Amino acid sequence: MVGGTHVLPWDFRDFHLPMAELQAHCLRTGQWPLWDPFSYFGRPLVANIQAQTFYPPRWIALAVNHLTGGEHLLYLLELLAIAHVMLAGLFARRLLERLGAPPAAATAGSIVYQLGGFFASQAQHLGVICGGAWLPLAWLAVLELKDRINRRWVAILALALAMAILAGLPSLAAGIFASTWVLTAGVILSHGAGLRTGLAVARASLAALLLAAVQLLPTIELNFHSIAQYRAEWRPTGGGIPIQALVSMVAPNHYGIFDLSTYRGPWEPTFMYLYCSLGGLALALAALFSWRRPETRLFGPLTLLFSLAMLGDQTPIGRWGYQALPAAVRAAVQPEFLMPNFILGIAVLCGLGAAQMLKRKPLAWAAVAVIAADLILVGSGRPMNSVPLAVEPGVTRNAFEGSEELLARLRLFVNQAVPPHRVDLAGDTHRWGMTAPLTRIPTGTGYDPMAPARVIRLRLAFARGERWGATYPVENLASPAVDLASIRYVLSRAPIPAETLDAAHFRHAADLPGRKLYENLEALPRFYLVQKIRRAANLEEAAAMLEDPALNPRTEAIVEGDDIPAGAASGSVRVLSYRENRIALEVTAEEPAYLVTSETHYPGWKAWVDGVEQPILYTNVAFRGLPVPSGRHRVVLAFEPVLPAVGAAFSALGLFLLWFPRPGRAHLPGLRRPS
Numbered sequence: 001m002v003g004g005t006h007v008l009p010w011d012f013r014d015f016h017l018p019m020a021e022l023q024a025h026c027l028r029t030g031q032w033p034l035w036d037p038f039s040y041f042g043r044p045l046v047a048n049i050q051a052q053t054f055y056p057p058r059w060i061a062l063a064v065n066h067l068t069g070g071e072h073l074l075y076l077l078e079l080l081a082i083a084h085v086m087l088a089g090l091f092a093r094r095l096l097e098r099l100g101a102p103p104a105a106a107t108a109g110s111i112v113y114q115l116g117g118f119f120a121s122q123a124q125h126l127g128v129i130c131g132g133a134w135l136p137l138a139w140l141a142v143l144e145l146k147d148r149i150n151r152r153w154v155a156i157l158a159l160a161l162a163m164a165i166l167a168g169l170p171s172l173a174a175g176i177f178a179s180t181w182v183l184t185a186g187v188i189l190s191h192g193a194g195l196r197t198g199l200a201v202a203r204a205s206l207a208a209l210l211l212a213a214v215q216l217l218p219t220i221e222l223n224f225h226s227i228a229q230y231r232a233e234w235r236p237t238g239g240g241i242p243i244q245a246l247v248s249m250v251a252p253n254h255y256g257i258f259d260l261s262t263y264r265g266p267w268e269p270t271f272m273y274l275y276c277s278l279g280g281l282a283l284a285l286a287a288l289f290s291w292r293r294p295e296t297r298l299f300g301p302l303t304l305l306f307s308l309a310m311l312g313d314q315t316p317i318g319r320w321g322y323q324a325l326p327a328a329v330r331a332a333v334q335p336e337f338l339m340p341n342f343i344l345g346i347a348v349l350c351g352l353g354a355a356q357m358l359k360r361k362p363l364a365w366a367a368v369a370v371i372a373a374d375l376i377l378v379g380s381g382r383p384m385n386s387v388p389l390a391v392e393p394g395v396t397r398n399a400f401e402g403s404e405e406l407l408a409r410l411r412l413f414v415n416q417a418v419p420p421h422r423v424d425l426a427g428d429t430h431r432w433g434m435t436a437p438l439t440r441i442p443t444g445t446g447y448d449p450m451a452p453a454r455v456i457r458l459r460l461a462f463a464r465g466e467r468w469g470a471t472y473p474v475e476n477l478a479s480p481a482v483d484l485a486s487i488r489y490v491l492s493r494a495p496i497p498a499e500t501l502d503a504a505h506f507r508h509a510a511d512l513p514g515r516k517l518y519e520n521l522e523a524l525p526r527f528y529l530v531q532k533i534r535r536a537a538n539l540e541e542a543a544a545m546l547e548d549p550a551l552n553p554r555t556e557a558i559v560e561g562d563d564i565p566a567g568a569a570s571g572s573v574r575v576l577s578y579r580e581n582r583i584a585l586e587v588t589a590e591e592p593a594y595l596v597t598s599e600t601h602y603p604g605w606k607a608w609v610d611g612v613e614q615p616i617l618y619t620n621v622a623f624r625g626l627p628v629p630s631g632r633h634r635v636v637l638a639f640e641p642v643l644p645a646v647g648a649a650f651s652a653l654g655l656f657l658l659w660f661p662r663p664g665r666a667h668l669p670g671l672r673r674p675s
Contacts, residue, residue: 008078009017009387010124013394014237014434015448017074019051020062021397022437024073025048026157026580027066029252034604035639037415037419039446041454041485041622042367042600046644047218050127054215055166057130071300072394083132089114096351098143099295100410102362108283108371109351115375117248118343123385124270127168132174132340134160134167138180145200146187153206155658161208163656166215170335177205179306179341183195183247186298204659206310210654214647221643222256227452230468231332234515238322239525240273240312240335242266245417249273252378260383270334270384273451276346277374283349284346303345346499391485395435406513407439413489413509413517414441415586419526421488422598426514428491433471433472445487452600457539458485461546479505479518481546484553486598488523492516522554527573527585529593529628530557532606542621557596559625560618576634583637595635597624604641609633 007013012473019036022045025031033053035044045051052058058544092113096106113119113136122128141157161180165173184201192193204489209216229647244265247254252275265272284303312335313319341405342591350371358364380386393402414420418517422442425432433445444459451470460463461471462479474482474490477500489509495516501507509519534551536542536558545551571589578584588597601624607614609626610633611627621624628635 003389006381006388007074007394008081008123008385009383009392012077012081012124012126014431016050017077017128018395018435019045019048019330019627020058020073020077020436022201022580023051023058023066024055024062024070025437028070031580032244034347034641036437036527037580037599038440038442040452040600041422041444041598042602043448043452044218044222044447044462044602044604047222048448048640049170049219050168050213050448050450052127052130052168052286054212055130055163055168058212059324064357077126081123084130086120088119088133088136091133091140092347095136095140095143096348098140099348099352101351101355102361102364103370104361105351105354107541108354108364108368109279109347109349109369111372111375112280112284112350112377113344113347115294115372115379116276116280116343116347117379118340120275120375121270121273121528122245122339122378122380125169125389128337129170131164131169134164134290135176135179135340135344137226138164138176139183141204142180142183142187142197142201145197146277149196149200151659154200154207157201157204158654158658161205165208165212169337170219171332171339172340173342174332175395177208177353179302179338180205182305183298184300186302190294190298190330191381192354194640207654207657210657213650213654214644217643217647217650218641219229223449225453225472225602227453227468228450229453230466231449234466234468236332238313238325238333238335240314240318241310243273243311243314244273245272247362248272249276249277250343255385258382271339272383273379273382273474274339274343275375275378276343276350277371277378278347279371279374279578280350283351283357284349285353286357287349287353290352293352293356295352296349298350299345299348303342303349306338306345308344310335314337324654329383344430377608393414395431397436397438400435400439401431403513406515407441408509408518409512410441410491410517412517417525418575421484421523423489424482424485425490426490426492426496427494427517428473430471432491443473444487445473445562452602454618455600457543457544458620458622459545469530479500480522480553481620483522483524483559484525484596484598485520486524488519488520490520492518503566524553524598525573526599527575527595529571529573529587529589529599530596531555531570532557533594536560537623539618542618553620556576557594557625559594581639584636585637586632587635589628589630591630593628593630595626595628599624599637602639604643605637605639606637608638 012629021031022036025302030549034046036043046053063082065076066074081671089110090459093106093110096109127496138160141153144153188198242544255272257269257272263269287296288300311318351486358367382617398404420442422444424444435446436443459472462476464473464475493658505522506518506520510517532555534545536545542558542560571593574586576584576586596619600622601618605616607616607626609628614626614628616624
């Protein structure tokens with residue numbers, strides 16, 4: 001159904017597609033996809049690991065899209081997800097063959113993994129699907145290194161772990177790393193593998209971290225500049241798969257997950273589906289009766305351990321373990337994304353059970369057919385992995401929620417300036433912010449767990465909430481922060497009272513399909529000069545000044561720093577060019593002036609005045625600003641982050657480590673090799 005009347009749902013189109021569309025646009029225009037100027041007043045795309053900027057399969061899809069006219073990106077991303085599901089099945093089959101399972105039994109287990117609860121329920125999360133494909137390859141590499149330490153399997157393990165990181169979900173990648181080391185410990189303790197195996201896995205893990213450093217370093221930096229650093233504040237518990245989800249292993253629709261209008265389980269429903277087929281579960285349980293087999297003694301306890309781990313603090317031991325973690329670690333813990341480890345454990349046990357119970361080939365292949373049919377009939381075409389376009393048209397380049405007129409008419413207002421005017425929300429869906437890179441309608445909002453922390457602090461000047469919130473509407477239209485943020489228009493589904501509009505200097509601009517559009521008559525341009533500077537020692541002081549009702553954003557700016565000129569002057573600013581990563585301005589002032597922008601500041605942004613680099617200062621809490629001398633000058637602002645280049649150097653080092661020193665050999669007893 002992919003590419004036809006149905007598509008993958010929810011975040012796949014609203015979250016992943018817009019970032020891919022911006023990357024595709026940068027490819028078409030000869031730019032690196034470094035900065036997103038459309039969401040949150042601007043944000044670092046290259047640092048957002050969810051964008052998969054350094055994930056090689058992503059660029060295959062982008063390249064094919066470019067070569068085929070650029071109109072098939074959604075379809076190609078869906079194919080990318082499908083390809084990873086297929087890859088997961090191939091790797092799982094090879095893993096089971098390595099454990100000695102015959103072809104039919106290995107196929108049965110691989111089908112349980114690729115069609116079971118994990119991939120069927122997480123289809124909306126492209127990074128989850130891509131990352132989960134590399135888990136069985138990592139386990140396979142550990143088993144190969146148990147018997148013989150060689151360069152090839154160290155490299156394969158490093159590649160699998162690095163690809164799991166670059167796929168875009170750190171919590172999932174951390175779970176894959178953890179399960180790899182748990183498997184290594186199990187192999188060493190129960191099958192006589194020596195220290196050399198552990199050292200080989202350690203070497204591969206280090207190489208994987210180095211290989212992924214090109215993405216990890218920018219992402220770590222973003223973590224300390226985004227609301228992700230506050231995650232521990234809004235997560236009173238450690239999370240995890242709801243314990244009620246275990247019912248879905250035998251009764252997948254017990255809580256009504258197949259029709260969300262009847263759903264009656266805990267949120268969120270995508271973590272309430274663990275079905276692996278009744279036949280697959282039966283074979284997995286049957287494998288446990290062959291306890292003398294080394295494979296069962298290894299994967300039986302591991303699967304139980306993974307089941308407890310993915311439940312998180314749904315169990316007493318999980319609650320105790322979560323509270324014992326340091327706050328910084330608790331902020332990154334997401335036990336629910338340990339689900340693939342559990343499902344793969346069930347799949348391995350299923351394959352082992354099939355090898356033990358189904359000795360006759362016809363019977364074994366019949367079981368494969370029954371398991372596949374069961375999983376397809378039960379799990380496909382469900383709300384968590386398929387949505388009809390007729391019911392949910394979503395957002396495209398040319399239509400918003402199915403309305404081409406809405407998007408076309410809104411663009412008539414927005415595109416009257418260069419860069420385009422900003423649109424914000426005063427009673428409309430946050431989908432506008434999420435899909436801004438796709439619609440190319442700039443906005444100051446979004447919906448991302450890695451939203452810039454300073455932008456959220458600025459938005460709290462006209463909205464109520466906590467500093468860790470990912471999205472806030474414009475509640476106080478009269479706030480000076482609305483003007484200095486260059487919010488020219490706001491959208492609302494319901495009419496805004498006339499007295500509210502008058503007090504905030506807004507006016508009704510247009511009736512759009514299903515919306516009201518209001519114009520801010522005092523919105524400041526993206527770039528302007530001010531006459532007075534208010535000095536702030538830090539972010540907290542700047543945020544307090546921003547809420548001062550006496551603040552006049554037309555003549556004043558709040559600047560953090562010590563080396564700031566005593567005064568400023570008015571003048572004019574003309575936009576010469578505006579691109580994703582680079583802005584050129586012509587600034588004219590009779591006296592030394594201070595240039596204010598409503599563009600998010602972030603490490604990596606640099607400024608040049610007539611070719612001479614000048615420091616950028618945090619201005620008005622979240623934005624860029626800098627002093628300029630009197631006269632007419634050319635000012636260039638460019639995003640040139642250092643950490644991706646530093647990370648690339650570490651990644652090159654990781655490649656080197658995979659080939660040095662020369663490998664040794666270790667022949668060890670234990671798990672059987674396929675004949």
